[in-house]
Amino acid sequence: MILSRFFQSRHLVLGFLAIVVLFAAVRIGFPFLIQTDTVRREIEETLKAWTGADVEIGREAAFSFWPYPQVTIGSVRLVDPQTQAGNRELATIESLTASFDLFGAVRGKPVFGDFDLVRPTIHVGWKGDGTFNWRHSGWLMQAIDATAAVTEGQATPELPAERIGAINVVDGTIEVKREDGGVPFRISDINGDIDWSALRRPLDLTLSGVVNGEMTRWTFYCDQPLALLAGRNANVRTNLAADPTTVNFEGLANLSRNAFVSGNLLLSTPSLGHLLAWQGKEIPSVGNMGQVTVEAKVATAGYSAKLEQLKLTLADTQATGVLDVSVPPDGIPQLGGTLAFDHIDLRAFLTAFAPGAERNTATIDTAFVHQFGMDLRLSAKTADFAPFSLQDLAAGMRIENGRASFDVGDSTLLGGRATGRISLSEQGFQGGGHLQMSLSDVDIGAIINTLALQGPLPSGRGTANFELSTERPLWATAPSDVSGQFRLRMGPGTLTHFNQQAFEERAGQNAFFNVSEAADGSFDFVRADVEAKLDRGLAELTKAEIEGNEKLLTLSGMIPYRSGSVALAGSLADRPQADATAVVKPAISFFVGGSWPEPVISPISILTGQTPRQ
16 A cells, blocks of 8 residues: 555656646747747737837847746837828837737737836827827727717627737826927826726726826726727726825716716815916916815816815815816816805905915905906805904805906894905906995994904994995005095994093183093993095095984094094084073084094184183
């Protein structure tokens, strides 16, 4: 039994050795059986059959048989067979290495696959007649045309059985010809793998390269690449990653004349200005936005895209909504839609659309109003425009024909309602801005406290209307930069820091006194009407009536508030009485001059030299 096992083991070892010897003999002997000229000619014919281009090989083929058979050809040049003059070159490859099967090579019909392209340069463009320079009669293009000719839903035609395999690219370059004849767009340092084993199989590629000076990595997967190239719908998954941006997309794509994509999009950029500069565009207003993240369901049609179920992040501000984006080739980009914010900083948002909005800037840079159009509707639960905060904001932002406006259709401010418009126009306001604002039933005292204004000022609820203009950005404008008019209407309220009795007593003494000497009290009123005209730091008080239960305080004159001074004439008189027999005290007339909030009160009697009437 032991002897039997010995012979069995011995036979096993001998059989194994025989196989090794046979394998070695084949590996050693096959190279001598291969017709190298045939392999070289076949790889040339294979490249020609794939691309439809004429193939020129500058160096003799070199062979390697370990660890697997490979052939390397050098100085490969692909030229357009349909162009007889001018630049016919489609691509150059410093060296091309392909694996092949030994048995096929012995029979004179080698099958190639798994290619290494070292330093290929591919030229992409359009001929004078508008046709694509790579569109030739190769078997790949024939397969694409055959697939495109089949009616949607019908069985696809029989396709060539050629194996494509994996393609490894080393240090490649793509040059895209510009229609204007300028310097071609260039993508350099391309490295990566393209895996497409057969026409009916999925396409999976991973490439990296330098695009406009930025290292960029691109991955792409398609389950039906031939259908995609034939202008049919296909599922794709792609990612583009570079320092300026990261883009992810997954969904349907179509490359026909009516090309579109439909699916889930995620775009993120740490700097919108950097992203625009990377694309060769400069829109300073939009570029000021900084970090932007967009997550949405996207559907494109022509040069337009609709972003639904949108989640938008601008710096620390988040919004949801729908956006429509249009980038026509012969027009300016257009942006429209609706955005809903939980919270938004209006000052920061508007400043982002107005380069040069710093305080030291003399005028608004309104070039942006000619660079794109916008019709955007905004809503926010809370909107800050420091130092104020609006609630339940409904607004619109519009840029059209060189004019820009921001409209507040409705909002809540300090318990009241606020509406208004901010508009910018190079033509209408010489590069400046215009503000219209209406406040209804707003707490005026809260506004005064928020602005930290001092002196005798009204407190209560009222209605105010502003119409102001400036040559500076509104968000970078000091009070002394505006011109326009102002109206205030108030019902019952209080004039703070004004003691009527103390004021009358000091005015009756026929002596100058400081307003602070009559500031330890308040004056209740039933109504207050104030109207003023403003002209770059100078306010003309055309009407100011504060009517109390017994007295009527009136003021008029000039307030050069840019210097913090006042020059007003005023009177404090008894209210007109219905009873004609009622005793009416003489009115106290006075002049207010000096610096606010500590002006000097000068009774008119002193200025005229008259003795005040008691």
